Amino acid sequence: xxxxxxxxxxxxxxxxxxxxxxxxxxxxxxxxxxxxxxxxxxxxxxxxxxxxxxxxxxxxxxxxxxxxxxxxxxxxxxxxxxxxxxxxxxxxxxxxxxxxxxxxxxxxxxxxxxxxxxxxxxxxxxxxxxxxxxxxxxxxxxxxxxxxxxxxxxxxxxxxxxxxxxxxxxxxxxxxxxxxxxxxxxxxxxxxxxxxxxxxxxxxxxxxxxxxxxxxxxxxxxxxxxxxxxxxxxxxxxxxxxxxxxxxxxxxx
Numbered sequence: 001x002x003x004x005x006x007x008x009x010x011x012x013x014x015x016x017x018x019x020x021x022x023x024x025x026x027x028x029x030x031x032x033x034x035x036x037x038x039x040x041x042x043x044x045x046x047x048x049x050x051x052x053x054x055x056x057x058x059x060x061x062x063x064x065x066x067x068x069x070x071x072x073x074x075x076x077x078x079x080x081x082x083x084x085x086x087x088x089x090x091x092x093x094x095x096x097x098x099x100x101x102x103x104x105x106x107x108x109x110x111x112x113x114x115x116x117x118x119x120x121x122x123x124x125x126x127x128x129x130x131x132x133x134x135x136x137x138x139x140x141x142x143x144x145x146x147x148x149x150x151x152x153x154x155x156x157x158x159x160x161x162x163x164x165x166x167x168x169x170x171x172x173x174x175x176x177x178x179x180x181x182x183x184x185x186x187x188x189x190x191x192x193x194x195x196x197x198x199x200x201x202x203x204x205x206x207x208x209x210x211x212x213x214x215x216x217x218x219x220x221x222x223x224x225x226x227x228x229x230x231x232x233x234x235x236x237x238x239x240x241x242x243x244x245x246x247x248x249x250x251x252x253x
Contacts, residue, residue: 001049003041004209004221004236007153010037011211011219021169025215027118028163032067034153035114039066039082042112042151044097046084053084057100062109063087064100070108072142078135082112110147111139118155118213119162119174121181125188128152132192136203144198149205151236152189156182156222161215182210183226190234207236 014037016028027034043064047054056062068083085105095101113135117124136148158178165172186208193202210227213219228235 001045001237003038003045006041006044007034007038007209008211008213008219008221010034010041011213016163018163018166021166023161023163023166023171023216025161025163026213026219027116027215029116029118030164034116035081036066038114038116038151038153039112040096042114043082043084043100046110047097047099054099057095060087060090060101062100063090063103063105064096065102065105068105070105072108072138074142076138076142078138080108080111080139081114082110083108084110108139108143108146110149111135112149112151115150115152116155117152117185118215119160119176121154121176121185125185128185129188129192132189132203132206137201140195140201147204149207150192150203151206152185152208154182154185154189154208154210155213156210156226157212157214159214163215179226182222186210186226186228186234194233205238206234207238208234209236 011026014026016025016031047057062084065080065083068080070080070083071077083105085108088104088106090101090103093102113132115128115132117128132150135150139146139148156178158176160174160176161171162174165174189208192206194206195202195204208228210222211219212222230237232238
């Protein structure tokens with residue numbers, strides 16, 4: 001399960017150049033490049049960790065979508081950050097990870113909502129919590145048997161250069177009270193409900209990963225507390241339980 005490290009490496013190599021002042025950022029809140037990258041790494045992990053999922057993908061029974069617009073049977077519409085489902089149409093492109101094609105999904109089997117909290121942690125808490133909560137609610141209102149997952153990247157860097165705060169040639173650097181700010185966000189998101197049965201309300205799997213990214217230099221994956229630890233329900237490794245509930249029979253139904 002390598003998505004956390006792969007995403008951190010992606011942040012280190014990604015470049016978004018400020019058109020006005022020439023600064024180079026690793027992350028830009030008004031771009032969805034980071035969300036697309038994270039979802040791709042999560043999808044790769046799912047295919048590697050779930051033999052049944054990969055078998056169905058190779059057989060053409062299931063496809064995926066990133067930023068996939070989907071209408072559920074009850075009429076609810078949502079753009080899903082990452083979705084895996086049964087096939088309506090397949091796009092004639094090279095398969096992702098040599099296994100799964102993209103296309104238009106008929107029935108959503110697995111969805112994943114991806115969020116990032118890089119700065120202004122306190123202000124972001126209610127918004128991120130509500131957006132994650134509404135995600136699993138919409139998915140399960142549309143299909144109680146669908147697997148709804150969520151993942152949030154929380155920044156623990158003491159300083160951060162926000163592209164939205166650059167108003168002059170002099171670089172503006174925000175400071176954070178760390179690790180306190182990250183700790184509060186991680187704890188806040190632990191209040192998200194996790195369901196144990198299809199009749200309950202909540203995510204089927206949820207994970208928080210922590211990175212150290214000042215948005216200028218290399219990013220690093222933060223594995224010490226306050227990052228979730230192995231065995232914690234919100235540790236990325238614990239999300240493998242998605243694979244335990246995904247079978248060939250699920251994909252066929």
